[in-house]
Amino acid sequence: MKKVDYHLHSYFSADSQENPRTHILEALKYGLDEICFTEHRDFYFPDMAFDLDVPAYFQELSALQAEFSGQIMVKIGLEIGLDLRFKQEIEDFVSNSAYDFVIGSVHEINDIEVYDDTSYYTNKSKKQAHLEYLEAVLACVQNFDCFNALGHLDYVARYGPYADKFIQFDEFSELIHQILQVLSDKNKALEVNTRLFQYPETQKFYQFLIETYKNCGGKWITLGTDSHLAKRDWISWTLAQNLIKSSGFTELALFSKMQVENIL
Ligand SMILES: [Zn+2]
Numbered sequence: 664m665k666k667v668d669y670h671l672h673s674y675f676s677a678d679s680q681e682n683p684r685t686h687i688l689e690a691l692k693y694g695l696d697e698i699c700f701t702e703h704r705d706f707y708f709p710d711m712a713f714d715l716d717v718p719a720y721f722q723e724l725s726a727l728q729a730e731f732s733g734q735i736m737v738k739i740g741l742e743i744g745l746d747l748r749f750k751q752e753i754e755d756f757v758s759n760s761a762y763d764f765v766i767g768s769v770h771e772i773n774d775i776e777v778y779d780d781t782s783y784y785t786n787k788s789k790k791q792a793h794l795e796y797l798e799a800v801l802a803c804v805q806n807f808d809c810f811n812a813l814g815h816l817d818y819v820a821r822y823g824p825y826a827d828k829f830i831q832f833d834e835f836s837e838l839i840h841q842i843l844q845v846l847s848d849k850n851k852a853l854e855v856n857t858r859l860f861q862y863p864e865t866q867k868f869y870q871f872l873i874e875t876y877k878n879c880g881g882k883w884i885t886l887g888t889d890s891h892l893a894k895r896d897w898i899s900w901t902l903a904q905n906l907i908k909s910s911g912f913t914e915l916a917l918f919s920k921m922q923v924e925n926i927l
């Protein structure tokens with residue numbers, strides 16, 4: 664299995680200060696074969712403008728690809744915030760540039776960020792908050808095609824004022840099954856996001872996702888740390904890679920110009 668990281672952010676994302684070169688040097692230090700930058704673009708985000716300077720991004724990354732050619736494969740990707748109110752704008756934005764790989768992620772629902780210190784969780788039970796998030800994801804994967812992998816299905820577990828923030832996946836198994844069936848039917852990849860992988864609950868959640876996706880006929884798994892810094896939790900990365908292997912996937916999906924490269 665190739666050693667890759669297919670979800671990371673540099674200073675081209677509004678919430679990261681990291682130099683992309685530093686990311687590449689860190690990846691080389693840990694012997695990675697390939698990394699894909701997936702900078703943010705969200706069309707509605709109340710507290711921060713998640714815009715992306717696409718020409719500058721491609722110019723700088725293309726120079727880095729050339730500089731590190733032969734040492735590590737560097738891909739130019741995107742993490743697009745999925746929001747049905749901006750369907751046309753989102754589709755146009757993605758198709759206007761030649762990204763290697765696009766993650767589709769749900770970050771906000773009806774103008775409310777699913778993030779720290781927001782009203783998203785106010786007057787809601789944890790079950791209701793998690794249900795609304797998963798329902799929004801289902802609607803997005805059903806209606807969008809301009810992405811390669813679904814990002815961090817456990818995003819809602821990062822935040823929320825609950826003592827136990829993790830998704831009780833047995834309560835939502837039918838809904839999660841529907842999401843994964845749509846991904847499989849559309850030949851989209853499932854992302855294993857290592858952001859919360861230090862927690863056994865997260866490992867169990869992703870084990871359930873990978874097995875269910877596989878049973879749905881899903882073929883493509885991507886692995887991403889979602890790191891906004893070059894320094895990252897390599898223990899979580901290793902745990903995730905081992906989990907993917909033990910779930911019966913021998914290779915991670917790799918993409919070029921939004922097409923899967925792997926030959927099965
Ligand atoms: Zn995200």
Ligand SMILES: [Zn+2]
Nearest residue numbers: 670672742889
């Ligand atoms: Zn991200």
